[in-house]
Amino acid sequence: MRTDLRVIKTKEALHNALLEVLDEKSLDTISISEICRRAKVNRGTFYLHYAQVEDLFEEYFKEITADLARSYQEPYRHVTVLKTKELNPDTIRIFHHIEKYKHFYRIVFSKKVPLLYYYLLFEEIKQLLLKDQEAIVHEEIDHELHCSYQANAIIGIIIDWYHKDFSYSVEYLNRQLVQIVNIQSGNPKGT
Amino acid sequence: MRTDLRVIKTKEALHNALLEVLDEKSLDTISISEICRRAKVNRGTFYLHYAQVEDLFEEYFKEITADLARSYQEPYRHVTVLKTKELNPDTIRIFHHIEKYKHFYRIVFSKKVPLLYYYLLFEEIKQLLLKDQEAIVHEEIDHELHCSYQANAIIGIIIDWYHKDFSYSVEYLNRQLVQIVNIQSGNPKGT
DNA sequence: AATTTTATTGAACAGGTGTACAGTAAAATC
DNA sequence: GATTTTACTGTACACCTGTTCAATAAAATT
Numbered sequence: 001m002r003t004d005l006r007v008i009k010t011k012e013a014l015h016n017a018l019l020e021v022l023d024e025k026s027l028d029t030i031s032i033s034e035i036c037r038r039a040k041v042n043r044g045t046f047y048l049h050y051a052q053v054e055d056l057f058e059e060y061f062k063e064i065t066a067d068l069a070r071s072y073q074e075p076y077r078h079v080t081v082l083k084t085k086e087l088n089p090d091t092i093r094i095f096h097h098i099e100k101y102k103h104f105y106r107i108v109f110s111k112k113v114p115l116l117y118y119y120l121l122f123e124e125i126k127q128l129l130l131k132d133q134e135a136i137v138h139e140e141i142d143h144e145l146h147c148s149y150q151a152n153a154i155i156g157i158i159i160d161w162y163h164k165d166f167s168y169s170v171e172y173l174n175r176q177l178v179q180i181v182n183i184q185s186g187n188p189k190g191t
Numbered sequence: 192m193r194t195d196l197r198v199i200k201t202k203e204a205l206h207n208a209l210l211e212v213l214d215e216k217s218l219d220t221i222s223i224s225e226i227c228r229r230a231k232v233n234r235g236t237f238y239l240h241y242a243q244v245e246d247l248f249e250e251y252f253k254e255i256t257a258d259l260a261r262s263y264q265e266p267y268r269h270v271t272v273l274k275t276k277e278l279n280p281d282t283i284r285i286f287h288h289i290e291k292y293k294h295f296y297r298i299v300f301s302k303k304v305p306l307l308y309y310y311l312l313f314e315e316i317k318q319l320l321l322k323d324q325e326a327i328v329h330e331e332i333d334h335e336l337h338c339s340y341q342a343n344a345i346i347g348i349i350i351d352w353y354h355k356d357f358s359y360s361v362e363y364l365n366r367q368l369v370q371i372v373n374i375q376s377g378n379p380k381g382t
Numbered sequence: 383a384a385t386t387t388t389a390t391t392g393a394a395c396a397g398g399t400g401t402a403c404a405g406t407a408a409a410a411t412c
Numbered sequence: 413g414a415t416t417t418t419a420c421t422g423t424a425c426a427c428c429t430g431t432t433c434a435a436t437a438a439a440a441t442t
Contacts (some may be wrong), residue, residue: 152347153340160339169315
């Protein structure tokens with residue numbers, strides 16, 4: 001077991017300090033020294049647990065993407081994201097999730113931040129698609145490649161949304177996604 | 192006019208120095224001091240032109256994405272990327288481009304590098320799609336959102352490719368992309 | 383060729399980084 | 413409760429960062 005109380009206290013202090021400073025300045029301008037000063041933790045101690053400020057932030061981020069996965073497992077709401085034919089605007093949860101944690105995703109999508117967080121989000125969505133679409137087999141199409149395509153396509157919409165300061169409504173994006181995914185499948189001009 | 196010879200010389204020296212050091216270590220571990228030492232340029236001078244090592248790299252990157260745009264304007268080869276029905280594996284140029292500059296894209300897609308370069312690539316592809324698909328109007332679908340979706344979907348495939356160390360052939364990816372884009376449009380099991 | 387403009391230099395400053403190590407204190411273990 | 417283990421502290425070091433400013437040298441302009 002590795003739950004030394006000192007470690008827990010230290011990490012908690014660092015987490016809280018980071019959140020405090022994040023209200024004042026952007027992630028890329030926050031120094032390890034400043035976090036440690038606020039957390040009243042020795043700078044050397046920081047290096048016992050993390051190598052960069054970004055690694056500390058990563059712990060938060062993983063908690064948040066865990067919520068994304070959880071929202072897919074809610075028993076009454078669980079649905080596929082992109083089982084095209086069955087796709088219903090009300091069942092898409094991803095844009096809700098992003099809006100819910102808008103505050104964090106503003107950081108994650110800011111241009112000075114390392115690509116790492118992007119990959120964490122990408123992998124999370126890709127895994128959801130991989131599981132959800134296990135049954136759907138297209139001969140000649142690499143399933144994983146297909147999921148990478150779809151997962152990142154959705155993030156493409158999110159990037160656009162972010163660059164417009166999250167001004168579209170979740171409902172609008174859900175409807176747009178359904179329309180885009182359904183292009184070519186039947187009557188293009190709607191019912 | 193702003194082509195002071197001194198500026199040109201300084202920038203050239205810094206560019207060359209960066210390329211030299213990039214052969215030895217990764218972008219995120221290269222210090223401004225080291226580049227200046229190699230370029231025999233005063234550190235203060237660096238700050239007259241750039242704020243970070245990343246800004247210097249950005250200049251290279253823009254030259255490279257310019258090649259991407261150029262390859263679409265070659266008179267005999269110019270074709271749309273995603274005019275679905277007409278899409279032919281031989282006409283897709285993007286994967287060729289990435290492979291050609293594999294060396295650079297390994298840097299661009301490494302997880303410690305800032306998101307900025309990702310956005311530069313994303314915007315480049317999105318603009319190509321926007322222009323190429325001007326004529327294609329889907330009522331009820333936001334054209335720009337649609338292009339963001341498609342542009343990033345392609346980058347999704349590239350990310351997958353990168354994470355597999357560019358081991359797929361360009362031809363294979365071209366064929367896969369055509370198959371994925373053509374899902375739902377007619378006979379799903381191929382001709 | 384002489385003059386003006388300006389890019390570059392070198393030095394200096396306060397702060398941050400990453401690492402090492404001995405000493406301390408707070409846990410876990412007995 | 414005493415002992416062992418180990419997380420944390422404080423200090424120190426070499427190096428990097430971002431900025432300022434007067435001095436210099438290399439351009440552009442006349």
